[in-house]
Amino acid sequence: MMLSDAEFTDIAQFIHREFGIHLSDHKKVLVAGRLGKRVRQLGLSSFSSYLRAVQQDDSGEELTELVNRITTNHSYFFREKAHFDFLEREVFPALAQDLRRRRNNPVRVWSAGCAAGEEVYTLAMLFREYFGPSLEDMDLGLLATDLSLQALAAARAGVYPANRLQEIPARYTGAYFRRLDADSFEVSDTIRKMVLFKKLNLMDQDFPFKGAFDIIFCRNVMIYFNEETRRRLVDNLYRYTRPGGYLFIGHSESLRRESCPFRYIRPAVYHKPLEVRA
Ligand SMILES: C[S@@+](CC[C@H](N)C(=O)[O-])C[C@H]1O[C@@H](n2cnc3c(N)ncnc32)[C@H](O)[C@@H]1O
Missing domain, CATH: 1.10.155.10 (Chemotaxis receptor methyltransferase CheR, N-terminal domain)
Incomplete structure (x- = not known):
């Protein structure tokens, strides 16, 4: 046709x-x-x-x-590994120190444009590895959203062909995946239960969240958007980032310095300073 x-x-x-x-x-x-x-x-x-x-x-x-x-739901575990290294090296130690002070304050993380869940499950594993048993004392909320119901269904199922696990360090595969058959693996219940999946259009004027996030991953989503849409989205993400929080975008994406409310930290990593403009 x-x-x-x-x-x-x-x-x-x-x-x-x-x-x-x-x-x-x-x-x-x-x-x-x-x-x-x-x-x-x-x-x-x-x-x-x-x-x-x-x-x-x-x-x-x-x-x-x-x-x-x-939509193209392409993603993979530990994609753009530098981001996860940065979390372990810089963000998690600060968070660990901060935990006592923020006793009643949940730690909130959002994977915006989560595709089939690879990104948010990577984050969940990383939190488990880094914080170990003290994770039980942390009120951690991992939210993952996407526009595509198909992607969300795959993410909730958490079943992946063996060749998609290649980027995952062996100790993580051993600890957090269960082999289903010769060709597929399933994310363990422990990891799956850490994540809430929801449908959300990032084009919406506003998002239905009460609080703000400590960490937002919005990677390889804005590539589809034009300049104006991207600017509106970044402004919205900024509103929903807690002061002191971080935004991670894809390495092939960049934000315009003149109009971007976030502070640039390193390629594809942005920060909302503690003292902020409203
Ligand atoms: C290429 S994947 C990126 C997945 C993951 N963030 C990563 O970097 O590996 C882009 C995802 O963004 C989603 N997406 C595209 N437009 C969107 C929109 N307007 N609102 C929410 N999700 C959107 C697509 O459905 C797709 O799952």
């Missing part, structure tokens, strides 16, 4: 409006491939009739189907 330039533009504009995801012209083939199958499944004759069907579907189900097909 042919995807005309005009249809591609309409679909791209719609996706941008709804999700902030920017589809450049060279994504046309990808869109044709991924959505073409769905158009045929529904017995429709063109991409424009498909777009109308999405817009007229009040249940929002077809919109979800559409975004599941468009």
Whole structure:
């Protein structure tokens, strides 16, 4: 089925409006491939009739189907390892010192755009390894959100093919994974129970959180967004970062220094100082 330039533009504009995801012209083939199958499944004759069907579907189900097909949920354990090294070296020791002072204050961590859970499970393992038994005394909340229900279902299941565990240090695989069969592993219940998964569109004007986070990972998500959307998201992330907290973004992403409220610490790591502008 042919995807005309005009249809591609309409679909791209719609996706941008709804999700902030920017589809450049060279994504046309990808869109044709991924959505073409769905158009045929529904017995429709063109991409424009498909777009109308999405817009007229009040249940929002077809919109979800559409975004599941468009988003790329690629991720892996210990991705951009420098971030996890930085946490162990700089952030966790400070947190450990701070724990007594913040007795009634939960430690909150958010993986925003969590894909199939690799990032947040890496964080959960890291917390377990570093804090050991004292983790029981810490009120730690790990939240992981994504737009894609498919990605969230995979994340909740926590089952991965053996070859996806390659980046994980052996002691972690031994301690936190269970072999299911020759080809797959499952994240242990201990780790899985540490994480709450929720659907959330990062394009939303506001987020439904009461408190702020100590650590936010929003990596390799903003690559899809244009400048304005990215700036709005970063402002929102800043609001939901606790003073003294950190934002981690993907190493191929960067924030504009002039408009960025965070303080730059090192590549792809930003900080909200303790004394902050409101
Ligand atoms: C490439 S993955 C990155 C996963 C992980 N953060 C990492 O760095 O490995 C990008 C994820 O962002 C999600 N995503 C894209 N647009 C989003 C939006 N507007 N709101 C929430 N999640 C979004 C996608 O569904 C996908 O799972």
